[in-house]
Amino acid sequence: MNVIEQTIEPKNGAIDLHVDVPAEWEGYVLKVTVERTEAKVETPKKTNMSRFRGMFNDMSAEEKADMDQQLTQLRSEWDRDTF
Numbered sequence: 001m002n003v004i005e006q007t008i009e010p011k012n013g014a015i016d017l018h019v020d021v022p023a024e025w026e027g028y029v030l031k032v033t034v035e036r037t038e039a040k041v042e043t044p045k046k047t048n049m050s051r052f053r054g055m056f057n058d059m060s061a062e063e064k065a066d067m068d069q070q071l072t073q074l075r076s077e078w079d080r081d082t083f
Contacts, residue, residue, distance in 0.1 A: 004021065006019055017032070
């Protein structure tokens with residue numbers, strides 16, 4: 001018995017399945033079985049942004065002003081018309 005096993009995750013209540021089969025299987029009727037495994041998909045943890053709090057406290061006022069100027073310049077480049 002020849003078997004191809006593929007693990008997929010359902011999204012929005014459906015699965016999108018594409019399986020490449022060997023050329024010698026053409027002309028045969030293939031049986032597809034969908035089976036739920038006990039392993040659940042782990043959802044990634046949300047990033048806790050509080051770890052960045054106080055990150056720039058050690059910067060001098062001049063360094064903070066320079067960074068602010070650079071960020072303002074970057075934002076103004078995004079807002080310009082490109083037509």
